Amino acid sequence: MxxxxxxxxxxxxxxxxxxxxxxxxxxxxxSVSAAxxxxxxxxxxxxxxxxxDAVVFAHTTQEVAELARVCNEYLVPxxxxxxxxxxxxxxxxxxxxxxxxxSQMNQVLSVNAExxxxxxxAGVTRKQLNEExxxxxxxxxxxxxxxxxxxxxxATRASGTNAxxxxxxxxxxxxxxxxTADGRIVRTSGRARKSSAxxxxxxxxxxxxxxxxxxxxxxxxxxxxxxxxSAAVCNFPNLDAAVQSVIEIIQMGVQVARVEFMDAAAVKAxxxxxxxxxxxxxxxxxxxxxxxxxxxxxxxxxxxxxxxxGGMDFEWAExxxxxxxxxxxxxxxxxxxxxxxxxxxASTTDVCVPISRLADCVRDTVDELDRASFPYTIVGHVGxxxxxxxxxxxxxxxxxxxxxxxxxxxxxxxxxAADGTSTGEHGVGLHKMQFMVEEHGEDALALMRSxxxxxxxxxxxxxxxxxxx
Amino acid sequence: MxxxxxxxxxxxxxxxxxxxxxxxxxxxxxSVSAAxxxxxxxxxxxxxxxxxDAVVFAHTTQEVAELARVCNEYLVPxxxxxxxxxxxxxxxxxxxxxxxxxSQMNQVLSVNAExxxxxxxAGVTRKQLNEExxxxxxxxxxxxxxxxxxxxxxATRASGTNAxxxxxxxxxxxxxxxxTADGRIVRTSGRARKSSAxxxxxxxxxxxxxxxxxxxxxxxxxxxxxxxxSAAVCNFPNLDAAVQSVIEIIQMGVQVARVEFMDAAAVKAxxxxxxxxxxxxxxxxxxxxxxxxxxxxxxxxxxxxxxxxGGMDFEWAExxxxxxxxxxxxxxxxxxxxxxxxxxxASTTDVCVPISRLADCVRDTVDELDRASFPYTIVGHVGxxxxxxxxxxxxxxxxxxxxxxxxxxxxxxxxxAADGTSTGEHGVGLHKMQFMVEEHGEDALALMRSxxxxxxxxxxxxxxxxxxx
Numbered sequence: 001m002x003x004x005x006x007x008x009x010x011x012x013x014x015x016x017x018x019x020x021x022x023x024x025x026x027x028x029x030x031s032v033s034a035a036x037x038x039x040x041x042x043x044x045x046x047x048x049x050x051x052x053d054a055v056v057f058a059h060t061t062q063e064v065a066e067l068a069r070v071c072n073e074y075l076v077p078x079x080x081x082x083x084x085x086x087x088x089x090x091x092x093x094x095x096x097x098x099x100x101x102x103s104q105m106n107q108v109l110s111v112n113a114e115x116x117x118x119x120x121x122a123g124v125t126r127k128q129l130n131e132e133x134x135x136x137x138x139x140x141x142x143x144x145x146x147x148x149x150x151x152x153x154x155a156t157r158a159s160g161t162n163a164x165x166x167x168x169x170x171x172x173x174x175x176x177x178x179x180t181a182d183g184r185i186v187r188t189s190g191r192a193r194k195s196s197a198x199x200x201x202x203x204x205x206x207x208x209x210x211x212x213x214x215x216x217x218x219x220x221x222x223x224x225x226x227x228x229x230s231a232a233v234c235n236f237p238n239l240d241a242a243v244q245s246v247i248e249i250i251q252m253g254v255q256v257a258r259v260e261f262m263d264a265a266a267v268k269a270x271x272x273x274x275x276x277x278x279x280x281x282x283x284x285x286x287x288x289x290x291x292x293x294x295x296x297x298x299x300x301x302x303x304x305x306x307x308x309x310g311g312m313d314f315e316w317a318e319x320x321x322x323x324x325x326x327x328x329x330x331x332x333x334x335x336x337x338x339x340x341x342x343x344x345x346a347s348t349t350d351v352c353v354p355i356s357r358l359a360d361c362v363r364d365t366v367d368e369l370d371r372a373s374f375p376y377t378i379v380g381h382v383g384x385x386x387x388x389x390x391x392x393x394x395x396x397x398x399x400x401x402x403x404x405x406x407x408x409x410x411x412x413x414x415x416x417a418a419d420g421t422s423t424g425e426h427g428v429g430l431h432k433m434q435f436m437v438e439e440h441g442e443d444a445l446a447l448m449r450s451x452x453x454x455x456x457x458x459x460x461x462x463x464x465x466x467x468x469x
Numbered sequence: 470m471x472x473x474x475x476x477x478x479x480x481x482x483x484x485x486x487x488x489x490x491x492x493x494x495x496x497x498x499x500s501v502s503a504a505x506x507x508x509x510x511x512x513x514x515x516x517x518x519x520x521x522d523a524v525v526f527a528h529t530t531q532e533v534a535e536l537a538r539v540c541n542e543y544l545v546p547x548x549x550x551x552x553x554x555x556x557x558x559x560x561x562x563x564x565x566x567x568x569x570x571x572s573q574m575n576q577v578l579s580v581n582a583e584x585x586x587x588x589x590x591a592g593v594t595r596k597q598l599n600e601e602x603x604x605x606x607x608x609x610x611x612x613x614x615x616x617x618x619x620x621x622x623x624a625t626r627a628s629g630t631n632a633x634x635x636x637x638x639x640x641x642x643x644x645x646x647x648x649t650a651d652g653r654i655v656r657t658s659g660r661a662r663k664s665s666a667x668x669x670x671x672x673x674x675x676x677x678x679x680x681x682x683x684x685x686x687x688x689x690x691x692x693x694x695x696x697x698x699s700a701a702v703c704n705f706p707n708l709d710a711a712v713q714s715v716i717e718i719i720q721m722g723v724q725v726a727r728v729e730f731m732d733a734a735a736v737k738a739x740x741x742x743x744x745x746x747x748x749x750x751x752x753x754x755x756x757x758x759x760x761x762x763x764x765x766x767x768x769x770x771x772x773x774x775x776x777x778x779g780g781m782d783f784e785w786a787e788x789x790x791x792x793x794x795x796x797x798x799x800x801x802x803x804x805x806x807x808x809x810x811x812x813x814x815a816s817t818t819d820v821c822v823p824i825s826r827l828a829d830c831v832r833d834t835v836d837e838l839d840r841a842s843f844p845y846t847i848v849g850h851v852g853x854x855x856x857x858x859x860x861x862x863x864x865x866x867x868x869x870x871x872x873x874x875x876x877x878x879x880x881x882x883x884x885x886a887a888d889g890t891s892t893g894e895h896g897v898g899l900h901k902m903q904f905m906v907e908e909h910g911e912d913a914l915a916l917m918r919s920x921x922x923x924x925x926x927x928x929x930x931x932x933x934x935x936x937x938x
Contacts, residue, residue: 114716114825137720157665168663170672171640184912192821193853194637195890196626196676197908198897198935199917203639203672207665224722247583251606253693253759290722294763352661356583384662421664428667439666443653447924448668454919466667 011096014053018074022056022098025066029057029104040081040099043091044146045431046347046393046401050092052079052099059104061177061185061216068214069183071098071460079462080210082152083125085144087348088429090156090209094464102151105216108132117174117191119219122151138222141166141257144425145334151215156427157207161258161330164250164383165289166223168425173206177217181456191219204451209427210462212455226257226289230299231317231326234306235281239263239366241309242284243359246382248305250355254298258287258327259383263366265340266333266377266390273336274329279313284382285330287323330379334390337377341392344374347404351415352386352424361418362387365411372407374400386424413438428466436467480565483522487543491525491567494535498526498573509550509568512560513615514900515816515862515870519561521548521568528573530646530654530685537683538652540567540929548931549679551621552594554613556817557898559625559678563933571620574685577601586643586660588688591620598689607691610635610726613894614803620684625896626676630727630799633719633852634758635692637894642675646686650925660688673920678896679931681924695726695758699768700786700795703775704750708732708835710778711753712828715851717774719824723767727756727796728852732835734809735802735846735859742805743798748782753851754799756792799848803859806846810861813843816873820884821855821893830887831856834880841876843869855893882907897935905936 023030031037032054041051053076058064071078077097084091093099105121108129112118113136120129127147129140142153143160152158154176159168166172175189178201188201205213236242239261246259262270267280286302288295303314317323329336338346353361362378369376369389380387391407393400412422412435422428422435436445445467452459452469459469492499500506501523510520522545527533540547546566553560562568574590577598581587582605589598596616598609611622612629621627623645628637635641644658647670657670674682705711708730715728731739736749755771757764772783786792798805807815822830831847838845838858849856860876862869881891881904891897891904905914914936921928921938928938 112823112825114720115823116719117823157663157669159663163663167640170663170669171636180912180916184915186910186913186916188913190885190888190890190908191823192855192884192889192893193824194626194628194632194639194821194855194893196819196892196894196896197890197901198676198905198914199681199920200626200639200669200672200676201909201913201916203669204920207667207669212668224720226722250585251583251693253695290763291766293766294759297760297762350665352663354581354584354586354660355662356581386661386663415661416659419659420661421659421666423665424661424663425665427665432666436667439659440670441655443649444655444657444670445667446653447649447655447670450923451668451673451920454923455916 012075012077014076014096015074018070018076019054021070022054022067025063026056031055040101041093043084043086043089045087045089045429046345047089047092047430050094052093053096055099055101057101057104061179064100064179064214064216065183065185067098067100068179068181072182072458075458075460077463078460080151080155080214082123082149083146085146085148086152086156086429087426088431090427090429090465092430094430100214102149109217111136113138115191116222117219118222119217120150122216122218123149125149126153133222137225139225140220140222142169142172145331150218150220154206154215154218155209157425159425161260161381163381164259165255165257170203170206172221173202173218174221175219176202176205176215178205178213178215180213181458181461209429209465211452211465212461228292228295229287229289229323230295231285231287231323232299232314233278234284234311234314235279236284237310239282239362240359241311242282243382245284245306245309245311247355249302250383252301254301256286256298256302256383257289258285260285260330261380261382261387262333263378265375266337266379269336269340269377270329270333273332273339274325276329285326333379337390337392340375340377343395344392345395347391347393347408349389349408349411350423350426351411351420352384353415353418353420355385357418357420358382358385361414364414365389368407368410373403384424385420430465433467481544481546483545483565484543487539487545488523490539491523491536494532495525500524509570510562512553512555512558514556514558514898515814516558516561516899519563521562522565524568524570526570526573530648533569533648533683533685534652534654536569537648537650541651541927544927544929546932547929549620549624549683551592551618552615554615554617555621555625555898556895557900559896559898559934561899563899569683571618578686580605582607584660585691586688587691588686589619591685591687592618594618595622602691606694608694609689609691611638611641614800619687619689623675623684623687624678626894628894630729630850632850633728634724634726639672639675641690642671642687643690644688645671645674645684647674647682647684649682650927650930678898678934680921680935681930697761697764698756698758698792699764700754700756700792701768701783702747703753703755703780703783704748705753706779708751708831709828710780711751712851714753714775714778714780716824718771719852721770723770725755725767725771725852726758727754729754729799730849730851730856731802732847734844735806735848738805738809738846739798739802742801742808743794745798754795802848806859806861809844812864813861814864816860816862816877818858818877818880819892819895820880820889821853822884822887822889824854826887826889827851827854830883833883834858837876837879842872853893854889899934902936
């Protein structure tokens, strides 16, 4: 597939003295090998690779600070790299420069069980964290599809299936250690649960996609593992019935932990990929957390509401292994979808709208998708009004790419018109830049730009992402 | 009481042409009368009044934008004023200028019950909002002691007794309409529950105390009124027992809606002021929200945990009128405390620490307070690690003021050493400015300052607050 050329695809020269300085700092953790650069010049976006000039593997915040000082001195782009799972081109070195691989900064630094917090290096992944804290009785709920790094999740303001109850990275990052463009080390806040002491530096960096500073440590909120967990699937005659059920469930105050939508094609893909036998209709997958009695009460309320809306086959997954199989299947829906068209390349959308507008937004999108030349699936974090269309494109067809882009653009405009957003959790990267004016307006974007200029006056931090300089 | 002179107490001249321009825009909603200026030059802080040169009463966002353009042209300070209830000197016109009274912008603009959001003008107060939305079955939980305006609550990142379950203004503001220093009108986001579309402008303005922009409209999250509510009080032999109970309750995953601490002196004050007969020992006041069965289950768990820690007299307030009396009494604890020393002037502290450090922090503070020359009470949002000492000072005694300041400073340093914050919910204003370097460090403060310079290059927006220019 021919990805679009990008207007900022302009490499900046990287002086040999810069590379020498980095070699001196990082030794054999500095690389200019083609294979390493290739690996760091791609992500899960539909764009072709755009390689950095060199890659360094940091072990400490101090090393990152030294790196930033060198890059700032030589005006060389610096792109933080966590696990490589971003979806919108965030990692691509469109102006060349240095890719900073943080995956070896993978220590869980402290767990404060009484305070329900943990502090980790940025390269710790969400699965690693949950594995390491399992015996504390606590867990970290934010779960994007990939086993992303906590630093990357903070930088992208990621969320996942648990956000309807536990929030996103916005709500669950307590504090960050950040290296600034000129190599200062800043801790954005203490560990108090709340503070009114000045500007919210933590949330300035959460979602900034590496453009304002480099996140090297993350303090996150943990939650008690629920005493009881129960999951269920429920089939619906159509999308509207499913969405209306969710609206009523939330208005009743039922604190569902997860409520995920899959269209019939997504269910089919998941069945094939994960060897399940789910009925292939529009479906909601629920999970409930609480006391045994509380979980049962929630489930009964939900079952009653879904029944009123034509929900069928309310099926329980009581045993942990059944639940795990179900949720693993849901997390693999992206890869399952890819298998519906072997060899295809995928483009994924990510709009989020107020839930009252969700059914209309999905319905209009389906009308358009049903006329498309390629297959698709839809999955959604429906309790948040966030849904993804996975478009399965012939990887050689420029026409299919253009068609998918048109559908994505129409979808984004539909979402913005509904007072929603072009991206609920994947971030802007390269792919959503074109919608920033439409979504925020020139004046809001001017404020964002002035913040970027203030924090990174030489435009070395992941340049050319989110908006143009 | 002689309040400290402030280093930035330097009035800027307000040209007659500026006042003329404002008179032309606001007509009889422009005032230079002594009484009106006096009313707008004070708040609930221990500082004496510092009057603005004029006061305007805005009705629309467009008027606020015109005002900002005029002030920016003439380099005249502009101080937003909501309900006058701030506690740290946020409203004082230390450099003179124009006080912008937003209390007449008091319309609830829309309620989106399906999305659990409402949009209000900045002058709507929290009680007014809850009154107006009562018949929707929804409510807004954030409840600072005063009946503050939503704009002021957003600007101060306020919270209150419900924060342990529902979060603070940080988590509950969905979007803002903001007027910038140069008079542009910006909406900070749509109404989607989550977004990864660029920098988090909403949370940049939440907590910025009028120094980055003027909040004119606020979209907030609403919650379903719980099906069942129950409250209880529990006496403890000492503070440690109460705090340790709360830590265990939260670690068990019990979602208490409120858990408030009062020391014996605060209980005594509340008894006198609100004609109650609570036992005058350290006390926790709980509230539970949920289904009838869920509330009962939570309460049983809590009762079991408190019993293990020596909690006594677990007493229920089942009837709404009993609950309301109890919580009204708690909300009036500040005014009740004042009555312990008639004619006194109060100074209130506001530190917040990780809950694991709370008992130590309060105990060390009590040791110091017990040697003080004046009476005090302690109340705390103990589930958040946030507590207030109300120090009741002879209003004529400079010595008592200095003594209270020393205690406050020691307390703040104790909180910062415990990885906490100088202010959990009251904000910085003038009174906490001196601690910003100690709390954040020079480099973090430099980032905040660069943001201020980017958003308000002429330093007209509530100048001299949070940190020096």
